[in-house]
Amino acid sequence: xxxxxxxxxxxxxxxxxxxxxxxxxxxxxxxxxxxxxxxxxxxxxxxxxxxxxxxxxxxxxxxxxxxxxxxxxxxxxxxxxxxxxxxxxxxxxxxxxxxxxxxxxxxxxxxxxxxxxxxxxxxxxxxxxxxxxxxxxxxxxxxxxxxxx
Amino acid sequence: xxxxxxxxxxxxxxxxxxxxxxxxxxxxxxxxxxxxxxxxxxxxxxxxxxxxxxxxxxxxxxxxxxxxxxxxxxxxxxxxxxxxxxxxxxxxxxxxxxxxxxxxxxxxxxxxxxxxxxxxxxxxxxxxxxxxxxxxxxxxxxxxxxxxx
Amino acid sequence: xxxxxxxxxxxxxxxxxxxxxxxxxxxxxxxxxxxxxxxxxxxxxxxxxxxxxxxxxxxxxxxxxxxxxxxxxxxxxxxxxxxxxxxxxxxxxxxxxxxxxxxxxxxxxxxxxxxxxxxxxxxxxxxxxxxxxxxxxxxxxxxxxxxxx
Amino acid sequence: xxxxxxxxxxxxxxxxxxxxxxxxxxxxxxxxxxxxxxxxxxxxxxxxxxxxxxxxxxxxxxxxxxxxxxxxxxxxxxxxxxxxxxxxxxxxxxxxxxxxxxxxxxxxxxxxxxxxxxxxxxxxxxxxxxxxxxxxxxxxxxxxxxxxx
Numbered sequence: 001x002x003x004x005x006x007x008x009x010x011x012x013x014x015x016x017x018x019x020x021x022x023x024x025x026x027x028x029x030x031x032x033x034x035x036x037x038x039x040x041x042x043x044x045x046x047x048x049x050x051x052x053x054x055x056x057x058x059x060x061x062x063x064x065x066x067x068x069x070x071x072x073x074x075x076x077x078x079x080x081x082x083x084x085x086x087x088x089x090x091x092x093x094x095x096x097x098x099x100x101x102x103x104x105x106x107x108x109x110x111x112x113x114x115x116x117x118x119x120x121x122x123x124x125x126x127x128x129x130x131x132x133x134x135x136x137x138x139x140x141x142x143x144x145x146x147x148x149x
Numbered sequence: 150x151x152x153x154x155x156x157x158x159x160x161x162x163x164x165x166x167x168x169x170x171x172x173x174x175x176x177x178x179x180x181x182x183x184x185x186x187x188x189x190x191x192x193x194x195x196x197x198x199x200x201x202x203x204x205x206x207x208x209x210x211x212x213x214x215x216x217x218x219x220x221x222x223x224x225x226x227x228x229x230x231x232x233x234x235x236x237x238x239x240x241x242x243x244x245x246x247x248x249x250x251x252x253x254x255x256x257x258x259x260x261x262x263x264x265x266x267x268x269x270x271x272x273x274x275x276x277x278x279x280x281x282x283x284x285x286x287x288x289x290x291x292x293x294x295x296x297x298x
Numbered sequence: 299x300x301x302x303x304x305x306x307x308x309x310x311x312x313x314x315x316x317x318x319x320x321x322x323x324x325x326x327x328x329x330x331x332x333x334x335x336x337x338x339x340x341x342x343x344x345x346x347x348x349x350x351x352x353x354x355x356x357x358x359x360x361x362x363x364x365x366x367x368x369x370x371x372x373x374x375x376x377x378x379x380x381x382x383x384x385x386x387x388x389x390x391x392x393x394x395x396x397x398x399x400x401x402x403x404x405x406x407x408x409x410x411x412x413x414x415x416x417x418x419x420x421x422x423x424x425x426x427x428x429x430x431x432x433x434x435x436x437x438x439x440x441x442x443x444x445x446x447x
Numbered sequence: 448x449x450x451x452x453x454x455x456x457x458x459x460x461x462x463x464x465x466x467x468x469x470x471x472x473x474x475x476x477x478x479x480x481x482x483x484x485x486x487x488x489x490x491x492x493x494x495x496x497x498x499x500x501x502x503x504x505x506x507x508x509x510x511x512x513x514x515x516x517x518x519x520x521x522x523x524x525x526x527x528x529x530x531x532x533x534x535x536x537x538x539x540x541x542x543x544x545x546x547x548x549x550x551x552x553x554x555x556x557x558x559x560x561x562x563x564x565x566x567x568x569x570x571x572x573x574x575x576x577x578x579x580x581x582x583x584x585x586x587x588x589x590x591x592x593x594x595x596x
Binding site: 028034037041047048068069070073075084108109114115116118121131134135137138142143144145146147 | 222
């Protein structure tokens with residue numbers, strides 16, 4: 001049975017290949033400095049970015065989720081943005097992704113946050129089959145202006 | 150010529166109908182307490198939510214934009230989320246929306262922020278005509294779990 | 299018996315004379331805009347400034363405390379700075395100040411914060427009699443450079 | 448001539464003995480984990496703790512200062528708390544401490560912050576000789592309740 005637990009300092013070696021797998025899925029590369037910064041922030045109790053691992057029956061990490069909170073104009077409490085979600089392809093379809101989302105939702109509900117949201121690729125039918133079961137497709141699409149090119 | 154400037158304490162009466170117009174477009178109602186809280190946050194120099202008004206030639210407010218910054222796992226600096234954008238229907242098509250977006254983009258660029266992004270309704274063809282000119286449609290769609298029902 | 303409870307939106311009229319009494323003790327005047335800003339921040343669940351009132355047996359507010367958290371270089375968790383403390387002169391010596399400090403200390407302990415601290419005038423013998431009972435005089439003194447003159 | 452500049456990632460080996468010298472002066476020991484956390488925060492552009500080094504004519508680091516900002520009830524903008532200041536005993540009396548304080552004061556002034564403050568030991572006559580020249584002794588003393596014992 002897969003279990004979900006918060007990231008710990010000793011998890012870096014287990015976390016790194018999941019993080020790289022996630023970035024590869026989005027055809028993104030980040031510098032080692034950025035990965036180190038993100039890791040430090042995930043572990044810092046005062047930084048608003050958080051993470052959890054899915055641990056398989058054999059003790060290996062098979063999935064990861066990162067989320068953060070931010071203020072919003074429609075609510076007194078912050079929103080919870082589930083920014084990164086990745087499950088080892090070898091265990092997909094077995095409920096790990098759903099369990100990782102539930103972990104974040106529980107975390108947010110315990111803190112009185114009004115909503116959890118995320119973005120996904122329009123054409124990722126596999127992921128959206130799961131998302132359509134656990135969340136609402138709001139019909140909103142995402143525009144971006146990159147300033148760091 | 151329409152000009153854009155930051156929200157000021159004296160703008161409350163001018164801001165309120167634009168805010169209500171925006172909420173009506175999204176078929177949303179917020180309590181007066183929430184509106185007061187959001188207004189106070191927009192004016193607070195320490196809160197990460199910001200706002201600007203578009204002022205028409207006759208001095209009347211004809212558009213509003215709210216944006217905020219939040220941490221992200223892919224970047225050292227925060228992302229800039231353009232959360233709310235509204236232009237008085239009487240002046241639409243005259244460049245006010247584009248000028249409001251440019252104001253936020255300039256604000257973010259001056260602070261070294263790597264990206265500005267927003268969400269919009271998939272079927273809002275009018276808005277997307279503008280957005281397709283000034284930003285990139287990333288192909289991401291938005292899922293949400295409401296916890297405050 | 300005096301009880302301590304968090305500030306509520308309906309408390310503004312009860313809070314204001316205590317705030318003014320506190321400022322008068324420190325021979326300080328603040329603008330109405332600053333008082334409004336501080337009040338809004340005290341009530342905002344996302345702002346790191348918090349407040350509580352002491353309520354006497356007859357239901358009247360007889361004391362106030364404001365505190366805040368901030369990062370520090372010696373600890374993973376934030377410090378808790380008890381910034382403002384005031385007790386109506388008519389009820390001094392009856393345990394209200396001690397109860398207000400205990401409220402803040404309990405709040406900090408529940409959140410795992412490592413310390414609560416405050417500053418007081420070196421020659422305020424009355425207050426220091428209480429403080430010497432409940433806290434440690436660290437032997438540190440306070441220097442300041444005012445930049446807003 | 449000694450110059451002051453912000454901490455950089457490559458400074459860790461130069462910073463560490465100054466940090467340890469500072470902690471030894473206050474008869475404090477921190478875990479390696481805490482030192483790593485503080486170092487990461489000093490370098491993180493989104494964390495409110497900042498640092499600078501004093502560099503002597505031969506390029507060696509001879510002093511360090513850490514400061515942070517936090518909200519306050521008396522001001523719209525944050526206060527600037529100069530938390531840690533240390534100068535290599537071999538170069539004391541040569542203006543390094545004064546230059547480090549000036550660096551922080553300039554940083555705060557550029558950002559519109561209303562005050563810079565710090566704490567020091569009542570009986571540290573050497574340090575206070577400098578502080579009495581550049582700042583105001585407010586007559587406030589410091590009380591603390593340690594919760595992490």
